[in-house]
Amino acid sequence: xxxxxxxxxxxxxxxxxxxxxxxxxxxxxxxxxxxxxxxxxxxxxxxxxxxxxxxxxxxxxxxxxxxxxxxxxxxxxxxxxxxxxxxxxxxxxxxxxxxxxxxxxxxxxxxxxxxxxxxxxx
Amino acid sequence: xxxxxxxxxxxxxxxxxxxxxxxxxxxxxxxxxxxxxxxxxxxxxxxxxxxxxxxxxxxxxxxxxxxxxxxxxxxxxxxxxxxxxxxxxxxxxxxxxxxxxxxxxxxxxxxxxxxxxxxxxxxxxxxxxxxxxxxxxxxxxxxxxxxxxxxxxxxxxxxxxxxxxxxxxxxxxxxxxxxxxxxxxxxxxxxxxxxxxxxxxxxxxxxxxxxxxxxxxxxxxxxxxxxxxxxxxxxxxxxxxxxxxxxxxxxxxxxxxxxxxxxxxxxxxxxxxxxxxxxxxxxxxxxxxxxxxxxxxxxxxxxxxxxxxxxxxxxxxxxxxxxxxxxxxxxxxxxxxxxxxxxxxxxxxxxxxxxxxxxxxxxxxxxxxxxxxxxxxxxxxxxxxxxxxxxxxxxxxxxxxxxxxxxxxxxxxxxxxxxxxxxxxxxxxxxxxxxxxxxxxxxxxxxxxxxxxxxxxxxxxxxxxxxxxxxxxxxxxxxxxxxxxxxxxxxxxxxxxxxxxxxxxxxxxxxxxxxxxxxxxxxxxxxxxxxxxxxxxxxxxxxxxxxxxxxxxxxxxxxxxxxxxxxxxxxxxxxxxxxxxxxxxxxxxxxxxxxxxxxxxxxxx
Numbered sequence: 001x002x003x004x005x006x007x008x009x010x011x012x013x014x015x016x017x018x019x020x021x022x023x024x025x026x027x028x029x030x031x032x033x034x035x036x037x038x039x040x041x042x043x044x045x046x047x048x049x050x051x052x053x054x055x056x057x058x059x060x061x062x063x064x065x066x067x068x069x070x071x072x073x074x075x076x077x078x079x080x081x082x083x084x085x086x087x088x089x090x091x092x093x094x095x096x097x098x099x100x101x102x103x104x105x106x107x108x109x110x111x112x113x114x115x116x117x118x119x120x121x122x
Numbered sequence: 123x124x125x126x127x128x129x130x131x132x133x134x135x136x137x138x139x140x141x142x143x144x145x146x147x148x149x150x151x152x153x154x155x156x157x158x159x160x161x162x163x164x165x166x167x168x169x170x171x172x173x174x175x176x177x178x179x180x181x182x183x184x185x186x187x188x189x190x191x192x193x194x195x196x197x198x199x200x201x202x203x204x205x206x207x208x209x210x211x212x213x214x215x216x217x218x219x220x221x222x223x224x225x226x227x228x229x230x231x232x233x234x235x236x237x238x239x240x241x242x243x244x245x246x247x248x249x250x251x252x253x254x255x256x257x258x259x260x261x262x263x264x265x266x267x268x269x270x271x272x273x274x275x276x277x278x279x280x281x282x283x284x285x286x287x288x289x290x291x292x293x294x295x296x297x298x299x300x301x302x303x304x305x306x307x308x309x310x311x312x313x314x315x316x317x318x319x320x321x322x323x324x325x326x327x328x329x330x331x332x333x334x335x336x337x338x339x340x341x342x343x344x345x346x347x348x349x350x351x352x353x354x355x356x357x358x359x360x361x362x363x364x365x366x367x368x369x370x371x372x373x374x375x376x377x378x379x380x381x382x383x384x385x386x387x388x389x390x391x392x393x394x395x396x397x398x399x400x401x402x403x404x405x406x407x408x409x410x411x412x413x414x415x416x417x418x419x420x421x422x423x424x425x426x427x428x429x430x431x432x433x434x435x436x437x438x439x440x441x442x443x444x445x446x447x448x449x450x451x452x453x454x455x456x457x458x459x460x461x462x463x464x465x466x467x468x469x470x471x472x473x474x475x476x477x478x479x480x481x482x483x484x485x486x487x488x489x490x491x492x493x494x495x496x497x498x499x500x501x502x503x504x505x506x507x508x509x510x511x512x513x514x515x516x517x518x519x520x521x522x523x524x525x526x527x528x529x530x531x532x533x534x535x536x537x538x539x540x541x542x543x544x545x546x547x548x549x550x551x552x553x554x555x556x557x558x559x560x561x562x563x564x565x566x567x568x569x570x571x572x573x574x575x576x577x578x579x580x581x582x583x584x585x586x587x588x589x590x591x592x593x594x595x596x597x598x599x600x601x602x603x604x605x606x607x608x609x610x611x612x613x614x615x616x617x618x619x620x621x622x623x624x625x626x627x628x629x630x631x632x633x634x635x636x637x638x639x640x641x642x643x644x645x646x647x648x649x650x651x652x653x654x655x656x657x658x659x660x661x662x663x664x665x666x667x668x669x670x671x672x673x674x675x676x677x678x679x680x681x682x683x684x685x686x687x688x689x690x691x692x693x694x695x696x697x698x699x700x701x702x703x704x705x706x707x708x709x710x711x712x713x714x715x716x717x718x719x720x721x722x723x724x725x726x727x
Contacts (some may be wrong), residue, residue, distance in 0.1 A: 001379045003387050007256065020183045021128055021246065033207035036184035039514040047161055050126040062183050063126060065207030 026060025034068025134169025168332015244332030289443030318520030465491030518547025523634025582625030655716025
């Protein structure tokens with residue numbers, strides 16, 4: 001390390017790897033990881049979310065895994081809970097959709113109607 | 123690949139002794155079998171503080187706090203929680219107030235009342251990863267001081283913060299630095315005093331184990347302020363985990379060049395080395411410590427000259443305690459005014475306490491100065507277990523004194539504790555309940571100081587031994603009333619005539635128990651009875667009238683000294699009784715008492 005600037009750069013990089021331990025509030029993405037969810041492919045989806053969020057350098061977005069969400073036929077299901085409590089549920093999520101959800105919903109603030117559980121169930 | 127889940131396993135000495143290292147290995151194995159090892163980060167951290175509930179495991183991002191985790195539980199945590207997202211409820215910490223499970227550990231009362239400055243990273247970061255320390259603004263304070271401040275400004279900032287030595291003395295850290303700064307010499311030294319010797323105190327160990335880099339960074343800052351380029355950490359060899367982690371931390375810091383030559387390109391050099399101590403209590407005294415580093419026998423010498431003028435190898439030396447140093451980087455990051463705003467006017471900041479003895483939450487906690495003893499013992503500590511009554515708390519270890527119920531609402535700071543006849547010391551807090559005999563407690567501490575006296579001053583070497591003899595006599599039941607005066611006379615004399623802090627404070631436990639619990643001493647010497655039922659020779663166990671005749675005591679007595687038939691009051695034959703107390707423990711209705719008759723009468727009324 002040659003200068004204070006190097007240290008600050010290293011700090012920002014290192015902090016990224018630890019952020020999940022310090023996030024308070026913000027948006028939470030909950031991935032259903034019941035047996036049904038895992039069987040339907042929830043784990044790669046969960047990992048993809050982690051990866052995308054780091055890639056886009058999003059602050060205040062946390063990812064949690066939760067148990068079975070009840071609609072096993074429509075797994076993998078994810079729920080996005082905003083800070084104010086509004087919730088959006090997407091169903092039959094796959095890795096390809098993760099990128100879209102991050103860009104349009106999380107970053108753009110727009111729900112993707114066609115992926116909503118309510119839309120798919122109809 | 124970025125991990126989706128961080129599992130933090132407490133790696134403090136407390137939890138390590140209940141197999142947290144093996145728990146980490148088991149996690150590694152189970153996660154591997156499930157094929158999710160790369161998705162989960164395992165971190166062995168420093169002490170979380172709640173040692174009572176160890177081994178402790180925290181899972182992020184859920185903030186799930188698992189307590190008393192056993193090796194056989196790991197598979198379940200991995201399969202249920204980490205794979206399927208279902209929290210393993212039976213291992214989750216319970217709220218002591220309503221017995222409900224707490225989902226987030228920050229809701230725990232134990233943590234809610236704390237403010238963590240010195241322990242800020244303990245239990246949060248991996249002490250073996252310098253990157254995690256840097257992520258938490260590590261070495262930024264050093265960078266700031268080196269590039270933006272002159273040594274004089276750094277000292278002024280430290281003086282302004284009001285930080286006082288956390289090792290016991292409570293001397294202003296800034297003023298101490300200034301003395302060393304003013305001494306003119308070609309070579310100066312910084313020493314970190316990690317010779318933590320008080321029975322029951324383990325905060326320095328926790329900092330070194332959980333956040334070693336904060337100490338290294340602070341030593342470098344101090345070195346810049348006073349003009350030293352070499353630091354030594356004097357740590358006892360009985361702390362193998364701390365020594366190992368500190369060693370690794372120093373290596374990593376050198377690799378990153380945050381210590382070493384030309385730090386941050388400013389031309390400032392500073393290096394740190396470890397010196398191992400053999401665990402002598404007296405080596406916590408700075409001049410004895412310096413003698414020990416020089417290879418001499420650890421004995422204090424006359425001050426002045428103070429170490430700031432003539433210290434290690436005759437050169438100006440600044441000695442600071444571990445906890446003091448752990449506060450230093452934060453003061454430069456957040457400013458002296460911020461630090462001053464915490465705590466009381468004359469004692470700013472926080473203090474770490476090690477809670478032990480008869481207390482629910484044995485462990486480590488950090489509170490702002492000015493918090494009352496009652497809050498520490500009853501709110502954070504969770505009170506006395508087994509519905510026993512609080513009797514006294516010993517602060518300051520073998521150098522301090524006991525504080526009783528009536529003074530529990532005193533805000534804790536350096537000056538208040540001294541006024542109460544005790545002292546802050548390094549922060550050990552031993553809680554005693556009605557089953558503790560105060561004469562026995564005083565004897566325990568004195569026994570320790572007799573062992574640890576270096577022998578240089580006769581009053582300390584011989585005087586403490588004589589005091590111990592008298593206490594032994596009293597506990598044997600051979601004491602006389604005059605002995606109490608003799609204890610007081612000897613104690614006062616030893617305090618006045620000893621050279622160093624060890625001798626000057628050694629009689630404190632005896633003097634303060636004599637002051638607050640004279641009646642208990644009198645019971646020993648006049649009535650020949652020990653009200654708490656600890657001193658075997660002075661204890662008479664009797665069965666009270668509320669005996670239900672369950673025969674449990676009879677079955678538990680190892681010498682068959684109890685007779686009686688079912689549903690009848692039993693009787694203890696005192697000529698056979700060996701005062702082991704097994705009957706008292708076995709009794710379901712508290713019908714066996716060791717208290718003398720008059721005390722018993724009051725209790726039953």
